[in-house]
Amino acid sequence: xxxxxxxxxxxxxxxxxxxxxxxxxxxxxxxxxxxxxxxxxxxxxxxxxxxxxxxxxxxxxxxxxxxxxxxxxxxxxxxxxxxxxxxxxxxxxxxxxxxxxxxxxxxxxxxxxxxxxxxxxxxxxxxxxxxxxxxxxxxxxxxxxxxxxxxxxxxxxxxxxxxxxxxxxxxxxxxxxxxxxxxxxxx
Amino acid sequence: xxxxxxxxxxxxxxxxxxxxxxxxxxxxxxxxxxxxxxxxxxxxxxxxxxxxxxxxxxxxxxxxxxxxxxxxxxxxxxxxxxxxxxxxxxxxxxxxxxxxxxxxxxxxxxxxxxxxxxxxxxxxxxxxxxxxxxxxxxxxxxxxxxxxxxxxxxxxxxxxxxxxxxxxxxxxx
Numbered sequence: 001x002x003x004x005x006x007x008x009x010x011x012x013x014x015x016x017x018x019x020x021x022x023x024x025x026x027x028x029x030x031x032x033x034x035x036x037x038x039x040x041x042x043x044x045x046x047x048x049x050x051x052x053x054x055x056x057x058x059x060x061x062x063x064x065x066x067x068x069x070x071x072x073x074x075x076x077x078x079x080x081x082x083x084x085x086x087x088x089x090x091x092x093x094x095x096x097x098x099x100x101x102x103x104x105x106x107x108x109x110x111x112x113x114x115x116x117x118x119x120x121x122x123x124x125x126x127x128x129x130x131x132x133x134x135x136x137x138x139x140x141x142x143x144x145x146x147x148x149x150x151x152x153x154x155x156x157x158x159x160x161x162x163x164x165x166x167x168x169x170x171x172x173x174x175x176x177x178x179x180x181x182x183x184x185x186x187x
Numbered sequence: 188x189x190x191x192x193x194x195x196x197x198x199x200x201x202x203x204x205x206x207x208x209x210x211x212x213x214x215x216x217x218x219x220x221x222x223x224x225x226x227x228x229x230x231x232x233x234x235x236x237x238x239x240x241x242x243x244x245x246x247x248x249x250x251x252x253x254x255x256x257x258x259x260x261x262x263x264x265x266x267x268x269x270x271x272x273x274x275x276x277x278x279x280x281x282x283x284x285x286x287x288x289x290x291x292x293x294x295x296x297x298x299x300x301x302x303x304x305x306x307x308x309x310x311x312x313x314x315x316x317x318x319x320x321x322x323x324x325x326x327x328x329x330x331x332x333x334x335x336x337x338x339x340x341x342x343x344x345x346x347x348x349x350x351x352x353x354x355x356x357x358x359x360x
Contacts (some may be wrong), residue, residue: 014205020268023262023354024264032252032260033250034251036248040248040297042250044257046256046260047191050244050260050263053268057268057271057272100321109213125245130248132246142319147211148247149246153213154213169204169207170204172211173204176239177207179242180235184238184242186242186245187237
């Protein structure tokens with residue numbers, strides 16, 4: 001019989017490396033998928049989910065068992081993903097300025113290659129969906145990802161986001177309404 | 188696409204949030220019954236629900252990495268954990284200095300050192316009011332004066348002795 005999370009956490013807190021490895025094995029795929037939902041990039045998702053395990057490892061002694069290990073881990077991971085988004089937004093704002101400058105410099109010298117129509121149509125939807133998700137405020141996006149992609153209940157999302165269930169419902173409703181408007185052409 | 192704009196305008200605003208919860212299966216009891224009843228008679232809300240069913244799954248971009256990815260994942264994570272363990276071990280020494288027995292011991296040692304310093308090393312720590320040579324001169328001067336006094340007294344004693352010896356000789360003669 002497999003030991004429960006709490007038992008493994010207890011062993012890991014006492015320095016049992018095997019117990020911690022078992023926790024990693026148990027949650028690494030879920031962690032990766034959540035991180036991928038936020039980052040939409042394989043390498044970034046790997047780094048973010050690994051960062052969550054590292055943070056769990058270094059703060060394992062502070063876990064007091066008031067919530068389940070799963071919820072605690074989710075919260076850490078989601079916070080890391082939100083930090084990543086904030087950093088990315090700042091970086092992309094700077095990149096955007098640089099790219100605009102480069103475009104202005106090269107526009108008079110070269111004509112951009114015309115992509116095949118099929119390729120353009122296939123990529124259009126993915127880009128629009130990505131942009132629509134990116135445009136959502138952080139809390140709406142978090143609530144939406146945890147519900148739509150991960151299938152968490154409203155209650156679980158509220159615990160993870162450390163907010164009221166009513167607030168989660170509002171975030172979710174606004175996220176869906178915004179996405180519906182932005183992606184109406186795909187309905 | 189005018190059709191979608193129309194549906195956006197026509198959807199029952201007071202039920203929009205419940206429609207979202209209904210889509211995700213988060214409504215229960217009377218609220219769920221109410222929305223089901225409403226959906227049977229409201230075309231725009233049915234269309235809204237249908238749009239959610241078409242659009243929202245598109246936002247999920249699944250990724251199934253190959254087995255090699257997970258092998259690398261485990262190796263990298265093990266490496267990062269061992270680095271974290273070393274850092275953690277290094278930092279752990281600092282709190283160990285503040286264990287229950289070390290603080291009183293360190294405090295006692297500090298008190299002893301301070302007491303010895305103030306007791307044995309008091310002289311050298313005091314700043315002299317005057318230069319050393321002057322201080323010695325001031326201490327020696329009274330002694331020198333006394334010495335002169337004693338010398339004078341010795342001469343007088345000697346004179347007294349001579350007088351005494353002279354008077355003795357006279358009386359003997």
